[in-house]
Amino acid sequence: MEKNTPSPIQKESIMLTINGTVHRLEVEVWTTLLDLLRERLKLTGTKKGCDQGQCGACTVLLDGQRINSCLTLAVMHDGSEITTIEGLAQNGKLNPVQQAFIDRDAFQCGYCTPGQICSAIGLIQEGKAKTKAEVRELMSGNLCRCGAYTHITEVVLEALERSRT
Amino acid sequence: MAATKNGEARNRVDGYQKVTGQAKYAGEWQPPGLLHGVVLNSTIAKGKILHIETEKALQLDGVLQVFTHENRPPLAHYDKSYQDLDAPPGTPFRPLFDNKILFNMQPIALVVAESLELARYAASLVTVNYEKKQHEVDFEKQLQHAFIPKDYKAVAPPEPWGSPAEAYHDAKHRLSATYTHPSQHHHPMEPHASTVLWEENGRITVYDKIQGALNSQKYLMGVFGLAQEDVRVLSPFVGGAFGSGLRPQYQLFLATMAALELRCSVRVVLSRPQMFSFGHRPKTHQRFSLAASEDGQLQAMIQEVYGETSRFEDYSENVISWPLVLYNCANASLSYKLVGLDVYTPLDMRAPGGASGIFALECAMDELAYQVGMNPLDFRLKNYAEKDQFEDKPFSSKELRECFRQGAEKFGWKNRPNQPRTMQEGHELIGWGLANGAWEANQKPAHAKAVLAVDGKLTVSSATADIGTGTYTIMSQVAAETMGLELEQVTFKLGDSSLPKAPLEGGSATASSVGSAVREACRQLGKKLLELAQEVDGSPLKDIPFWEVEMEAGQLRLKKDPTKAMALTDILHQNQKDSLAATIDSQPSEEQDNYAIYSHSAVFVEVRVDEALGTVRVSRMVNAIAGGRILNPKTAKSQILGGMVWGVGMALEEESVMDTHYGRFINHDLAGYHIPVNADLQELDVIFVEEEDDIVNPIGAKGLGEVGNVAVAPAIVNAIFHATGKRFRDLPVTVDKILENDEV
Numbered sequence: 001m002e003k004n005t006p007s008p009i010q011k012e013s014i015m016l017t018i019n020g021t022v023h024r025l026e027v028e029v030w031t032t033l034l035d036l037l038r039e040r041l042k043l044t045g046t047k048k049g050c051d052q053g054q055c056g057a058c059t060v061l062l063d064g065q066r067i068n069s070c071l072t073l074a075v076m077h078d079g080s081e082i083t084t085i086e087g088l089a090q091n092g093k094l095n096p097v098q099q100a101f102i103d104r105d106a107f108q109c110g111y112c113t114p115g116q117i118c119s120a121i122g123l124i125q126e127g128k129a130k131t132k133a134e135v136r137e138l139m140s141g142n143l144c145r146c147g148a149y150t151h152i153t154e155v156v157l158e159a160l161e162r163s164r165t
Numbered sequence: 166m167a168a169t170k171n172g173e174a175r176n177r178v179d180g181y182q183k184v185t186g187q188a189k190y191a192g193e194w195q196p197p198g199l200l201h202g203v204v205l206n207s208t209i210a211k212g213k214i215l216h217i218e219t220e221k222a223l224q225l226d227g228v229l230q231v232f233t234h235e236n237r238p239p240l241a242h243y244d245k246s247y248q249d250l251d252a253p254p255g256t257p258f259r260p261l262f263d264n265k266i267l268f269n270m271q272p273i274a275l276v277v278a279e280s281l282e283l284a285r286y287a288a289s290l291v292t293v294n295y296e297k298k299q300h301e302v303d304f305e306k307q308l309q310h311a312f313i314p315k316d317y318k319a320v321a322p323p324e325p326w327g328s329p330a331e332a333y334h335d336a337k338h339r340l341s342a343t344y345t346h347p348s349q350h351h352h353p354m355e356p357h358a359s360t361v362l363w364e365e366n367g368r369i370t371v372y373d374k375i376q377g378a379l380n381s382q383k384y385l386m387g388v389f390g391l392a393q394e395d396v397r398v399l400s401p402f403v404g405g406a407f408g409s410g411l412r413p414q415y416q417l418f419l420a421t422m423a424a425l426e427l428r429c430s431v432r433v434v435l436s437r438p439q440m441f442s443f444g445h446r447p448k449t450h451q452r453f454s455l456a457a458s459e460d461g462q463l464q465a466m467i468q469e470v471y472g473e474t475s476r477f478e479d480y481s482e483n484v485i486s487w488p489l490v491l492y493n494c495a496n497a498s499l500s501y502k503l504v505g506l507d508v509y510t511p512l513d514m515r516a517p518g519g520a521s522g523i524f525a526l527e528c529a530m531d532e533l534a535y536q537v538g539m540n541p542l543d544f545r546l547k548n549y550a551e552k553d554q555f556e557d558k559p560f561s562s563k564e565l566r567e568c569f570r571q572g573a574e575k576f577g578w579k580n581r582p583n584q585p586r587t588m589q590e591g592h593e594l595i596g597w598g599l600a601n602g603a604w605e606a607n608q609k610p611a612h613a614k615a616v617l618a619v620d621g622k623l624t625v626s627s628a629t630a631d632i633g634t635g636t637y638t639i640m641s642q643v644a645a646e647t648m649g650l651e652l653e654q655v656t657f658k659l660g661d662s663s664l665p666k667a668p669l670e671g672g673s674a675t676a677s678s679v680g681s682a683v684r685e686a687c688r689q690l691g692k693k694l695l696e697l698a699q700e701v702d703g704s705p706l707k708d709i710p711f712w713e714v715e716m717e718a719g720q721l722r723l724k725k726d727p728t729k730a731m732a733l734t735d736i737l738h739q740n741q742k743d744s745l746a747a748t749i750d751s752q753p754s755e756e757q758d759n760y761a762i763y764s765h766s767a768v769f770v771e772v773r774v775d776e777a778l779g780t781v782r783v784s785r786m787v788n789a790i791a792g793g794r795i796l797n798p799k800t801a802k803s804q805i806l807g808g809m810v811w812g813v814g815m816a817l818e819e820e821s822v823m824d825t826h827y828g829r830f831i832n833h834d835l836a837g838y839h840i841p842v843n844a845d846l847q848e849l850d851v852i853f854v855e856e857e858d859d860i861v862n863p864i865g866a867k868g869l870g871e872v873g874n875v876a877v878a879p880a881i882v883n884a885i886f887h888a889t890g891k892r893f894r895d896l897p898v899t900v901d902k903i904l905e906n907d908e909v
Contacts, residue, residue, distance in 0.1 A: 008225065008286065030282050039281060044193035045186015047404070049354045050437040054835035057354055085186035094184065102180035105803045109633030110183030111354040111404030117184060133844075140842040143835065145354050145405050146633045147810025148803060149843045 014078040018043070019087025027074045034058045034069040037084060045085035045114045049143070056142035059115035059122070060084050066122025068141075085114035088121070096162065097121055100155040108146035116142045120156045124163050132157060171853070172642050174799040175652060179402075179637045188402045191374040192358030192434040199360070200229060202275045202423050202433040203284040204416065205291055206442055210269035210300035210828025211507045214293060217274060222287035227279040229427055231291060232419070234273070237261045238426055246387035250380045250669055251411040253510065254316040255478030260415045261422075266295065267477060268509045269829040270442035275419040277431060300507040300828040304448050304473055311471050311502035314479035319518055320486055326554070327496035333465035336456030338536045344453065344525035346896035347820040348473065348830070349446040351514050352840060353632075355404020357443075358434040359417040361424035369424060371398045373417050376410040376630045377669035382662040384413040385421055400660040403632040407811075408513040410632065411671050414443050441833040444512020445821055447473035449484060449521045453529035461537040463494040463548045468526070470501040475510040479503055482511075482518030483605075487526050489555040490603050490763060492548045507828055513671060515811055516871035519604055520878065524815070524896065527600035527879030532892065540583050541599055541883065542573060553761030561760040562858035564791035565601060568767035571852050572599075572789030576769035585890040593773040593782075596888025602876030603763040606793065606867035608753040609674050612665035613682035615644065615690045616746040619737045621719065623650055625686060626658035629667035629679045633807075634870060635800030636675055640683050642797055643864060647687035648733070649716035657683075665748060673764070673868025676796060681862045682751035689747035691716050698731050701739045705729040753862070760860050764792040764867040768812075768880040774888045779900035781885060783813055785848040788873055791856045794865035798853065805851045805873035812877020813841045817897050 011026045018041065027036060034051070037043040037060070046069060049057030053071040060069045061083040088095040097120050100106070107113040119142045129135045135156045136149070144152065182188040207214075219231035230236075240262065241247065247257040260272050274291055278284035301307060333339060355374060362370040369391075373381045378398040385396050403410060420433040435442075454467040466488045474480045485499040514520075534544035546569065552559045573579065581597045582588065588595035613627040625644045631637045640657040644650075658664060667679050695714060698706045698721055706714060706721065706729065715724045722730030737745060769787040774780070788809055795801045818839040824831040832838050851873075858865050878896065886892055891906045 009282070028280075028282060030286075035281060038193070039195075042195055043186070044189060047190075047355070048192075048434075049356070050835050052437060052834055052836070054437070055354065085184075089185060094181075098184040101184045102176050105177065105799050107180075107183055107633075108635070108800075108803055108807060109354065109403060109405040110179070110188050111190065113183050114186045136844040136846070140844045143354065143840060143842060145352055145407070145840060146803070147807035147841070147846075149810065149841075149846045150806055150849050151803065153843060 012075045014075055016077060017081040019083060029073065029075050031074050032070055033072050033074045033077060036074040037069060043084050043086055047111055047114055049112065056119060057112050057115040059118040059142060061118055061122055064125055066119050085117060088117065097155065097159050100158060104151045104155050106151035106155045107148050112142060112144045116144065116152055120159065123156065124159050129160060171794060171798060172796040175638060175642060175797055177635060177638045177800060178641050190355050190402050190404050191360060191372045191400060192432060194360040194372045196362045196430040198429055200277050200279060200427065200429050200431045201281040201284045202277045202420055202431055203288045204272045204419060204433065204435065204439060205274040205276065205288050206270040206439065207266045207273050209266055209295050209297050210302060212266050212296050212298040214264040214266065214273060215296050216294045218292045221290040222276055225283065225287050227283045228287045229277045232261060232275040232423060234261045234263050238422065241388050241390060249384045249412050250377065251513065253318040253478045253480040254314065258477060258509065260418045268475065268507055269827065272415045272419065275423055275433065277423050277427065302506050302508055302823050302828045303825045304504055304506060307504045307506060308450060308471055311504050314481060314503050316479065317481045319481050319483040322485055322499050322501050325498035329465045329467050329496040329498040332496035333454055333456045333467060336464040337459045338457045338533060340529060340533045340536055341454040342529060342532060342894055344451045344528055344894045346449060346521060346524060346815065348448045348823065349514060349815065349819045350441055350821050350838060351407045351409035352440060352838065353405030353407060353409055356435045356437060356440055357409065357414045357416050358432070359420040360432040361420045361430060363424045363428060363430045368395045369421065371396065371421065373398050373400055374403055374406065374410050375400050375413060376403065376406050376632055376671055378660055378662040379628050379666060380669060381413045381417055388418065389421060389425060398662040400630055403630055406632040407515045408517060408671060409444065411513050411669055412444065437835060438833045441821065441830045443509050446514035447480060447511035451525040453525055455529050455533045457533055457537050461539045461544050461547050463492055464496060466492065466494045466497040468499045471504055472501065473511055474503045474505055475508055476505050478510040480511040482513065484518045484522035486555045487519065487522045487603065490553050491550055491601060493550045493554060516604065516874045519602065519871060519875040520815060523602045523875045524879045527876060528882050528894065531598065531883040531886065542569060542578060545601060556761050558759060558761040561762045561860035562793065562856050563763065563765060564854050564856040565765040565767065567854040568765055568789035568791050571854055572767045572769050572787050575850060575852060576787040578769060585887045592777060593775050594888040596772050596774065596884040596886065598880050598884030598887050599767065599769045600876040600879035600883060602766045602872060604673055604872040604875060606677060606762045606764045606861055607674060608681055608757065608862040609668040609678040610752050611667045611678040611682035612748065612750050613679065613686040614665050614746060614748040615686040616744050617690060617733060617737065618744045619734055619742065621654055621734045623648055623655045624658065625655065625683055626664045627667045627679050627682060628662060628664040629659045629675055630670035631659060632670060634675065634804060635797060636670065638800055639676060639796040640679060643680050643683045644687050647684050647716065648691065649718055649720065673870040673872065676866045676868050677862045680796065680864045680866055682749055684864055685751045686747055686749040689749050690745065691721065693745055693747055694721055694733060694736050697740045698736045704731065706731060756860060762861050764790065764872040766790050766872050766876050768876040770880040770884040772881060772884040772888055774885060774903065776889065776903065779903035781817055781898060781903065783847065783881060787850040787852065789852040789854055790872060791854050792869050792872060793856050793858045793861055793867035795853050796866050801853065801869050802851045804869045806849055808871065808873025809849055809877050810841050810846060811874045812881065813845055815896060816878040816881035817899065820897050
């Protein structure tokens with residue numbers, strides 16, 4: 001078939017620092033940050049659970065803040081620094097939160113896990129949560145259908161404790 | 166002899182991959198030249214497609230094809246070709262087969278393009294004209310047309326026991342009430358996805374979200390007429406499923422069709438709203454009539470069940486056996502009819518049948534206990550089933566009494582005033598409720614292969630799945646334990662249709678079935694190693710039969726004199742072998758037929774109800790489980806906790822709301838369909854009581870995926886009664902129902 005309508009979308013040049021690596025990218029303006037990470041950069045550790053900002057599986061750290069990467073377009077973040085689950089381990093050593101997820105069995109299927117871990121690290125950096133009830137409330141943007149919440153809360157509380165000392 | 170000691174609490178062997186983002190799920194494989202498919206779904210529930218206009222989409226640069234019923238390739242003709250390993254009786258749905266619409270959100274077209282965004286945009290340009298017919302999706306309205314199916318997928322209702330109607334009539338205490346719950350959807354966090362890797366020779370490798378790679382392979386062979394060697398299905402990681410992956414879903418069909426037609430690799434991922442477009446837990450309507458004597462002995466149990474199904478398949482599940490699995494009653498009748506609606510066929514969802522049947526049974530038992538004037542725990546113990554009356558068999562093991570005892574003690578049940586509405590703190594009423602449950606723990610035939618390499622590494626494989634259940638880990642543990650190796654020396658492979666055959670991963674049968682096969686394969690390997698050891702000159706194991714040796718610390722050695730030993734690796738070395746393999750076809754023992762094999766649970770719940778706001782908070786729960794030998798207490802506890810979270814969802818939150826006007830589930834996303842979030846869960850306790858069972862299977866383990874769930878929802882509802890003095894018989898017990906129910 002003869003194609004007579006070109007791609008309806010324009011591209012923009014952006015620069016992103018992802019897990020410490022600078023990427024200069026030509027990005028179609030309709031591409032979400034999540035799809036850029038997963039499809040273009042093959043960083044599939046960041047998960048797509050709903051693509052509507054309802055489940056938190058796509059949580060990444062954008063300039064240190066936890067965000068739903070499905071709810072934002074990649075072109076909006078020119079110059080930003082992004083950390084995904086793939087960027088948390090340093091020199092082959094897991095981030096203590098990652099290790100604690102393993103040790104406390106804070107996941108089952110693992111699909112929400114990268115988002116939970118990024119969200120937990122973001123939460124600890126925010127310094128808002130002090131009590132168990134606050135951790136539960138402030139981690140409630142990350143759904144876990146396997147129901148690992150009890151263990152996730154333990155991990156976060158333990159990490160908060162560590163961050164205070 | 167069955168091992169009796171629980172296994173070790175170990176971290177998941179796939180944990181590192183999962184916490185670093187390295188675990189790759191079905192929709193994350195990226196072969197070169199990958200094309201993206203986006204599915205278009207019908208907006209009517211019944212009728213036919215008059216015309217699909219695809220021109221605008223096809224004109225876009227980068228759009229390769231829009232597949233519809235008009236241009237699809239030739240497909241298999243007979244129903245049998247579409248019947249997968251979990252298909253209920255009937256005529257399976259065939260995507261893009263013709264212009265007929267059988268349910269709302271039926272897949273009607275696949276748009277394939279070079280990028281996901283473009284495919285999605287192009288799909289928005291496709292327009293469809295329908296000829297609508299009047300659909301019927303109102304379950305309550307259709308109850309009058311309920312029918313008895315020709316075949317039951319699960320157990321068929323048996324003949325009544327004794328004279329239930331008379332016994333009910335004559336009894337001192339009688340309860341007759343109707344319990345209902347809505348349709349519910351699985352919602353694994355990973356949406357269903359298939360990536361089809363097309364190879365030049367026409368063969369395909371498919372990454373599919375499935376609870377048994379063999380099922381997808383069989384389906385694709387049947388539908389597309391492929392030879393077994395032309396299609397390999399892989400599912401190394403599955404992001405939850407809870408039953409949604411028991412049957413191949415339509416994205417598998419569509420991605421494969423497109424790949425074969427376009428001779429390219431294709432991926433199709435469903436959106437979250439599309440996760441409402443295939444199977445769900447069927448709505449049920451259950452009437453329970455229970456009767457007891459003055460002193461609380463059950464006199465009659467009458468259960469009448471109506472369950473939802475589609476127009477094209479008769480889906481049924483085991484809703485009805487539970488009264489006679491859990492209780493002892495001479496007069497009983499159990500019936501089960503189906504209600505056909507213009508919806509997609511329901512699908513096994515965590516504890517299919519059990520979650521529904523035990524919810525109604527345990528709420529009814531609680532109501533009757535109050536009529537008799539007994540503590541609900543004493544009432545249950547009084548009517549405790551010493552044998553399974555449903556199948557008339559003794560239990561292979563049943564430590565439910567111990568579950569009650571340990572659970573009650575941990576929870577502090579003895580401090581509970583039996584009178585409802587007597588506990589309060591601030592503006593919240595407090596209630597304590599309980600329920601008990603059971604789940605089948607049968608072993609199914611399974612195959613496994615064990616290969617020991619000369620470097621001491623053991624690889625064991627079986628085509629089962631790990632949907633978060635811990636299969637990788639517990640199978641590695643069973644193998645390591647059987648072979649006397651360290652866990653780190655063992656690799657377990659699953660999720661691959663080329664591996665030895667395993668049953669679908671569902672119904673809590675994997676630990677039992679595949680675990681037994683793994684153990685037997687390792688023992689078989691041990692026997693072969695002994696034979697080889699005996700061929701070595703000066704072998705310390707000469708003329709020793711296998712039952713006199715053990716595999717420990719990497720050695721094969723004489724049990725009574727461990728100094729007579731050979732390292733497993735030495736045996737291979739000395740026979741100039743790089744590796745040694747054993748394959749086994751493991752079958753359940755005939756002895757199992759003589760027993761009823763179940764796991765059991767007793768659940769204790771505290772709720773706090775604010776009647777002014779209509780809120781219910783589950784402040785603590787204790788779930789005491791009798792599940793045979795626990796292979797890994799760490800992953801086992803997680804499974805039970807997950808079941809408890811699901812119970813909260815069922816009792817208080819989950820409801821797929823059918824809009825009868827459009828014939829569509831109207832709350833089709835995770836903002837509309839509520840599942841429990843972190844803040845919904847507070848203090849959860851899990852107890853595994855000791856339970857020895859050398860009949861259930863050679864490893865003594867029962868499955869845990871369902872038993873942790875079944876009794877949770879009724880325990881919550883019973884606790885709400887204890888808090889408020891009001892009965893809620895229609896799930897979920899949402900704010901509006903608490904506010905509306907003024908009847909004390």
